[in-house]
Amino acid sequence: xxxxxxxxxxxxxxxxxxxxxxxxxxxxxxxxxxxxxxxxxxxxxxxxxxxxxxxxxxxxxxxxxxxxxxxxxxxxxxxxxxxxxxxxxxxxxxxxxxxxxxxxxxxxxxxxxxxxxxxxxxxxxxxxxxxxxxxxxxxxxxxxxxxxxx
Amino acid sequence: xxxxxxxxxxxxxxxxxxxxxxxxxxxxxxxxxxxxxxxxxxxxxxxxxxxxxxxxxxxxxxxxxxxxxxxxxxxxxxxxxxxxxxxxxxxxxxxxxxxxxxxxxxxxxxxxxxxxxxxxxxxxxxxxxxxxxxxxxxxxxxxxxxxxxx
DNA sequence: AGATTCAAGTTGTACTATACAACCAAGCCG
DNA sequence: CGGCTTGGTTGTATAGTACAACTTGAATCT
Numbered sequence: 001x002x003x004x005x006x007x008x009x010x011x012x013x014x015x016x017x018x019x020x021x022x023x024x025x026x027x028x029x030x031x032x033x034x035x036x037x038x039x040x041x042x043x044x045x046x047x048x049x050x051x052x053x054x055x056x057x058x059x060x061x062x063x064x065x066x067x068x069x070x071x072x073x074x075x076x077x078x079x080x081x082x083x084x085x086x087x088x089x090x091x092x093x094x095x096x097x098x099x100x101x102x103x104x105x106x107x108x109x110x111x112x113x114x115x116x117x118x119x120x121x122x123x124x125x126x127x128x129x130x131x132x133x134x135x136x137x138x139x140x141x142x143x144x145x146x147x148x149x150x
Numbered sequence: 151x152x153x154x155x156x157x158x159x160x161x162x163x164x165x166x167x168x169x170x171x172x173x174x175x176x177x178x179x180x181x182x183x184x185x186x187x188x189x190x191x192x193x194x195x196x197x198x199x200x201x202x203x204x205x206x207x208x209x210x211x212x213x214x215x216x217x218x219x220x221x222x223x224x225x226x227x228x229x230x231x232x233x234x235x236x237x238x239x240x241x242x243x244x245x246x247x248x249x250x251x252x253x254x255x256x257x258x259x260x261x262x263x264x265x266x267x268x269x270x271x272x273x274x275x276x277x278x279x280x281x282x283x284x285x286x287x288x289x290x291x292x293x294x295x296x297x298x299x300x
Numbered sequence: 301a302g303a304t305t306c307a308a309g310t311t312g313t314a315c316t317a318t319a320c321a322a323c324c325a326a327g328c329c330g
Numbered sequence: 331c332g333g334c335t336t337g338g339t340t341g342t343a344t345a346g347t348a349c350a351a352c353t354t355g356a357a358t359c360t
Contacts, residue, residue: 003272007267007275008260009283010263013279014282018168018175018184019188019208021164021168022172025165035169035347038165051308052307060346060347061349063310063348064348066309066310067311067346087355087356088307088354089307109161109165113161114157117160124281128285129156129160129163131278132159132164132167133163136166172317173348183316185316185318201338202336202337210317211318211320212337212338213339214318217339218317219338238325239326
């Protein structure tokens with residue numbers, strides 16, 4: 001069956017990609033690992049949030065986030081502000097330096113992706129993007145939704 | 151420009167995927183990491199090869215492969231046979247157990263992917279698969295080939 | 301109010317994947 | 331033969347991660 005073959009290919013290619021991505025991202029941007037980049041990006045988008053939120057959002061252990069945050073703070077890329085309403089909470093914010101590095105790495109990553117995708121017809125880019133969104137949006141809980149038209 | 155937006159989306163989604171993949175693969179199949187799985191798969195496809203070939207193919211350091219191979223051998227999933235023509239070389243082969251585990255994990259992964267991709271029209275599956283192949287096939291040396299019709 | 305439970309973070313510990321460098325051992329070549 | 335090359339291992343170091351134990355502050359339930 002051809003559909004099965006396509007699933008197989010998707011599986012193989014996604015796996016291959018996953019295997020390579022982290023390492024190559026690290027080589028491209030030694031100053032900001034993929035994880036740090038992601039966390040910084042979230043802080044920018046969200047305009048500041050708690051370590052716990054990051055952990056929940058990215059399915060990471062709170063200890064992992066704690067250490068990442070500590071490293072980012074040490075590097076002066078983020079700062080912690082204790083929430084006056086709840087002294088357990090530290091709200092994380094990008095510093096100016098953090099914003100700068102983030103922008104720089106984003107730009108450099110964008111360039112790499114643009115280069116890699118150069119020559120793709122716009123229609124293909126848009127379809128590929130849509131497929132990826134759809135693929136990533138899947139979660140066990142949402143399984144079956146589409147089939148039932150929700 | 152819409153094409154740029156699509157590139158941005160691809161970037162973001164690929165990144166998100168990469169971040170999650172390894173960990174989730176590990177959770178799904180504690181008995182065989184993504185790397186081990188990949189190496190075993192290569193041995194099956196190739197019908198036996200050298201550690202150096204694996205390293206080259208997956209852009210891993212030979213020391214990394216050496217240790218992976220050692221672990222897989224310890225687990226009795228592969229075996230080494232010294233090449234009679236060149237005593238430096240160890241040709242790696244799957245054992246029966248290795249073949250069994252590989253098949254089992256492949257099946258389980260396939261199921262997960264099938265579930266995730268359930269409800270996708272066959273046409274979309276095929277297009278997505280083709281896009282991924284194209285995306286992964288890219289390498290710095292090949293850049294520009296398409297534009298020049300090679 | 302006091303005791304208990306809950307939530308946010310930190311720290312200790314351990315493991316995996318990885319790289320780089322130094323090394324060894326076997327072939328190969330002039 | 332002697333030196334270079336190639337395949338592989340080992341020592342060492344780092345990043346990212348998890349889990350468990352702990353601290354501290356908040357909330358809740360008598």
